[in-house]
Amino acid sequence: MIRLHTVATVALLLVFGLWAACGNDPRARRADSELGGSILVSAATSLTAPFTQIGQNFTRAHRAVDVQFNFGASSALADQIVAGNSSDVFASADQANVTKLDDAGLLAGRAAVFARNRLAIVTKPGNPEGIRSLADLPAAGVISLCDLAVPCGKYAAQALEAAKVSVPEGRVTRGQNVRATLTAVTDSDAVAAIVYASDAKGAGARVATVVLPDSKNVIAVYPAVTLKAARNAMTAKAFVAFLRGAKGQRILKEFGFLAPA
Structure with a gap:
């Protein structure tokens, strides 16, 4: 009798487990239904x-x-x-x-x-201008930056100011958000852009990424x-x-x- 009782208990537990796994356990549904x-x-x-x-x-x-x-x-x-x-x-x-x-x-x-988030420089694939740092941007050609009214533009301005780098405004094209700023490079409207590192990663092979060291970077919150x-x-x-x-x-x-x- 003891053996039969044990087997029956195990069977009931298995049935209950299957029942719960199929989504019939009200306890599993309770948090979802709130x-x-x-x-x-x-x-x-x-x-x-x-x-x-x-x-x-x-x-x-x-x-x-x-x-x-x-x-x-x-x-x-x-x-x-x-x-x-x-x-x-x-x-x-x-x-x-x-x-x-x-x-x-x-x-x-x-x-x-x-x-x-961090900032990064993106260039055309292969980095044909040989950009290695923020200091290379003024002489590189047209640079894409976010509008100064949006966060990515403010962060880029902070990084450039801290590095004592000034890109002539006549050689800057500005995007209304970070995606538009990066697109200027992939569409060949600019040779480089300062964007978030996450956007540089998301662009994959469409761009080359120049990593900025922590000492030259700005952290976005x-x-x-x-x-x-x-x-x-x-x-x-x-x-x-x-x-x-x-x-x-x-x-x-x-x-x-x-x-x-």
């Missing part, structure tokens, strides 16, 4: 690739959730939100634009830094925050938490971002 509805995430252009994948992972974990993205320059997105854009989450490539929204009383809480106007605050907060969690951090690292300090 979140639902749609959220709109306004995020910096440089986050396009990782956030697209993060959104897919987040919705797989929470099947009743739909995540939509509005990508653009952080400064433009902040202006849209101030003007009444109904985003749930704002993810910026700098702190300044989050502060702008905080000063306007539009944040639901404190922003959380979820990633950092990426904060995310739930907005007061969020229509789905619980899911918005969960998305921000997901960014800082193990899965979100793994994806960001794969796309060339640094962990938050």
Whole structure:
């Protein structure tokens, strides 16, 4: 009888395990069912690739959730939100634009830094101009830089100023965001550009990358925050938490971002 009881117990456990694995365990479904509805995430252009994948992972974990993205320059997105854009989450490539929204009383809480980034120089494949550092840019030809109003433009200006390098404005073409700035090189409108290291990595063989040493680099900080106007605050907060969690951090690292300090 003892042997039969043991076998029966094991069988019941196996059946229960299969039942749970098929998604019938209410305990497994409970966490998933707590979140639902749609959220709109306004995020910096440089986050396009990782956030697209993060959104897919987040919705797989929470099947009743739909995540939509509005990508653009952080400064433009902040202006849209101030003007009444109904985003749930704002993810910026700098702190300044989050502060702008905080000063306007539009944040639901404190922003959380979820990633950092470096700058890099990109050139045409093979680096035909032989660019090795920021000091080579003034004599290289047309240089693509982000507009000074957007974070990548401000970071590039800081790096050039610290290196005591001045590129004549007449030899500069400016992009409205980091993607447009990099595209100037791939479309042969510029010989080089200063962009985020993550964008340089994402461009792959379309560009050659010149790594800037830490002493000549500027670190970009990426904060995310739930907005007061969020229509789905619980899911918005969960998305921000997901960014800082193990899965979100793994994806960001794969796309060339640094962990938050």
